Amino acid sequence: MKSHIVAVADLDCHRLSEKCFYAKPKLLLYMVLILSLALFAVNVVWGLMGLVIAIYCLICLFQFPDIPLIEVTKDYLVLYQTREEAFLMYWDELYRWSYERDWEQDQIRFVLSDDTIQMVSFYSKKKIQVYLDKYAPKKEGKS
Numbered sequence: 001m002k003s004h005i006v007a008v009a010d011l012d013c014h015r016l017s018e019k020c021f022y023a024k025p026k027l028l029l030y031m032v033l034i035l036s037l038a039l040f041a042v043n044v045v046w047g048l049m050g051l052v053i054a055i056y057c058l059i060c061l062f063q064f065p066d067i068p069l070i071e072v073t074k075d076y077l078v079l080y081q082t083r084e085e086a087f088l089m090y091w092d093e094l095y096r097w098s099y100e101r102d103w104e105q106d107q108i109r110f111v112l113s114d115d116t117i118q119m120v121s122f123y124s125k126k127k128i129q130v131y132l133d134k135y136a137p138k139k140e141g142k143s
Helices: 026-041 044-060 123-134
Strands: 005-006 017-023 068-073 076-080 087-091 094-100 108-112 117-122
Touching: 017 123, 026 044, 068 117, 068 123, 076 117, 094 123
Parallel strands: none
Antiparallel strands: 005 087, 017 068, 068 076, 076 087, 094 108, 108 117
């Protein structure tokens, strides 16, 4: 098996990443920030509510860390497990994957050819499915 756990510091710094998915939904936070600032134009009460929302968005954007979840390359998938370690999963060793919805958090389950299972918390099936269908076609299993 080529797939293995590796230290994040030991990842190839010259790898060509096609897409990296992060835990923080930056685009959504920026959109809410702009909409909350637009509330100032309505009246004072809405302006105060907009100020509270804007402060919350700014704290989320600039205070909370943005950790990577999954990185897609043409040869392998990097599943970040902690800040220090990640799992390198090569596309040819992926047997099946499935997206599992839960009321608390959604997860992607990857089953490798040697029956080991890797799970990653994720937030949108549509975003990752494009890359999984491209590099691991017809390997989506039932949830």
